[in-house]
Amino acid sequence: MxxxxxxxxxxxxxxxxxxxxxxxxxxxxxxxxxxxxxxxxxxxxxxxxxxxxxxxxxxxxxxxxxxxxxxxxxxxxxxxxxxxxxxxxxALGKAHHDHLICIKCGKVVNIVSPGIEKTQEKLARENGFTLESHRLDLFGICSDCQK
Amino acid sequence: MxxxxxxxxxxxxxxxxxxxxxxxxxxxxxxxxxxxxxxxxxxxxxxxxxxxxxxxxxxxxxxxxxxxxxxxxxxxxxxxxxxxxxxxxxALGKAHHDHLICIKCGKVVNIVSPGIEKTQEKLARENGFTLESHRLDLFGICSDCQK
DNA sequence: ATCAATCATGATAATAATTATCATTATCAT
DNA sequence: ATGATAATGATAATTATTATCATGATTGAT
The missing domain is CATH 1.10.10.10 (Winged helix-like DNA-binding domain superfamily/Winged helix DNA-binding domain)
Known part of the structure; x- marks a missing residue:
């Protein structure tokens, strides 16, 4: 395509x-x-x-x-x-992204949040960790499935 | 105990x-x-x-x-x-928590971040989702394994 | 306490996703 | 072209988990 x-x-x-x-x-x-x-x-x-x-x-x-x-x-x-x-x-050339997943239809939407990433760094540091990667998945119901 | x-x-x-x-x-x-x-x-x-x-x-x-x-x-x-x-x-009586995982020794630390939770709500709303739950895992190297 | 209904359990078969194996084929540097 | 080795297909093996089913335990009514 x-x-x-x-x-x-x-x-x-x-x-x-x-x-x-x-x-x-x-x-x-x-x-x-x-x-x-x-x-x-x-x-x-x-x-x-x-x-x-x-x-x-x-x-x-x-x-x-x-x-x-x-x-x-x-x-x-x-x-x-x-x-x-x-x-x-x-995943080519895309910035790291997290997922928003509809628990009804299974749809997956990619999301990006630099704010969250910064907070994660801070949390890791506070616990003595060096951060390598992360995984954030949000589960909910998409607009189509709410109808 | x-x-x-x-x-x-x-x-x-x-x-x-x-x-x-x-x-x-x-x-x-x-x-x-x-x-x-x-x-x-x-x-x-x-x-x-x-x-x-x-x-x-x-x-x-x-x-x-x-x-x-x-x-x-x-x-x-x-x-x-x-x-x-x-x-x-x-998980009894504990607030929802996320995980900080050492990729070397496998240690898991529970973390809590109200700030991140709020941002998640916002992201979900922006995409028309009603948020049900989420999963956040941070992968890194713990202080012991950095030595 | 007895009894009947039905839940809980152990052993193990079944399942599902993924990985390993191995013989065959394709690539590549010479 | 050839030899070394990577790629592949078919399928066996693996691993975690779930389903099955016969047996034992719990419960509520008598």
């Missing part, structure tokens, strides 16, 4: 691949395009079923392997809600 | 049991005491191995069933980090 985004993602991916003992693969590009096009938070299974329309030979194991690779090099992110299935989403 | 806490917990539990078709069980009290005494974030397996010293007949299924019951009636809480094992902790 967004050509620039795909190009930027492949650039990052290629750099990552060339900086370590990895090799090119066409299938990774098919998976990448599907992930970027959907622009949703997908499970590995969902992505697999989308991708199979383009290349029926791609197996579920490759989906998992590839998503891990994408997450390692920063072009996708992972979201796990309460010990259940992990969902993957394009 | 803390007798008042145990008494308060059993009161809540008894009320809960009597308010629906449930029956008394001694084993639940053994599990409750172990959970309160440890005062840590335990996996079901960890709690099971602690509890077996008191009553070797308690099986892992009962641990899971009982922890779910405790969480339902508010005397324990659940914490799941990134799709892995769920940990359970005493």
């Amino acid at each position: 967004n050509k620039d985004e795909f190009t930027r993602a492949t650039d990052i991916l290629n750099d990552y691949i060339q900086s370590r003992p990895l090799k090119y693969s066409e299938k990774r590009l098919v998976i990448l395009r599907a992930l970027l096009d959907s622009n949703r938070h997908l499970t590995a299974e969902e992505l697999h079923s989308i991708v199979k329309d383009k290349d029926a030979s791609i197996g579920i194991a490759t989906i998992y392997r590839t998503l891990r690779l994408f997450t390692e090099c920063g072009i996708s992110g992972e979201l796990t809600l309460d010990g259940s299935t992990t969902r993957y989403y394009p | 803390n007798k008042d806490e145990f008494t308060r917990a059993t009161d809540i539990l008894n009320d809960y049991i009597q308010s629906r078709p449930l029956k008394y069980s001694e084993k639940r009290l053994v599990i409750l005491r172990a959970l309160l005494d440890s005062n840590r974030h335990l996996t079901a397996e960890e709690l099971h191995s602690i509890v077996k010293d008191k009553d070797a007949s308690i099986g892992i299924a009962t641990i899971y069933r009982t922890l779910r019951l405790f969480t339902e009636c508010g005397i324990s809480g659940e914490l799941t980090l990134d799709g892995s094992t769920t940990r359970y902790y005493p």
Whole structure:
């Protein structure tokens, strides 16, 4: 859908691949395009079923392997809600974001709050921690589901 | 360890049991005491191995069933980090709290920040959501592990 | 105290998501 | 082209958790 985004993602991916003992693969590009096009938070299974329309030979194991690779090099992110299935989403070039999740329909909205981030730093410092990352998920009911 | 806490917990539990078709069980009290005494974030397996010293007949299924019951009636809480094992902790009478987690040693510190809660409410409202709950986990390195 | 109804439990089978294994195929530097 | 090694598909293995089911415990009515 967004050509620039795909190009930027492949650039990052290629750099990552060339900086370590990895090799090119066409299938990774098919998976990448599907992930970027959907622009949703997908499970590995969902992505697999989308991708199979383009290349029926791609197996579920490759989906998992590839998503891990994408997450390692920063072009996708992972979201796990309460010990259940992990969902993957394009994270390229986006600032770190948190999630607002509708507990009725499952919709996920990305949110950003620099204010919260600062408070988090302070809390960590007060407890002697060096902060590495965080996860903030807000659960509620979206406007559609309130009707 | 803390007798008042145990008494308060059993009161809540008894009320809960009597308010629906449930029956008394001694084993639940053994599990409750172990959970309160440890005062840590335990996996079901960890709690099971602690509890077996008191009553070797308690099986892992009962641990899971009982922890779910405790969480339902508010005397324990659940914490799941990134799709892995769920940990359970005493939540009785504690205000809602977030977690500060050491990524080296696994230590979990409870934190409270009214400021963050308010910002969350605002973010939810801005996106048309009614907020129900949230989960905030900060990942970092604790003072011990920085040495 | 007895009894019947039904909840609680232990052992274990089942499930679901993810990862590991391994034989085969593709890539890449020479 | 070739040899080394990464990528892949199919599937076995793993892990945490839940469901099943036969048995034992609790409760309320008699």
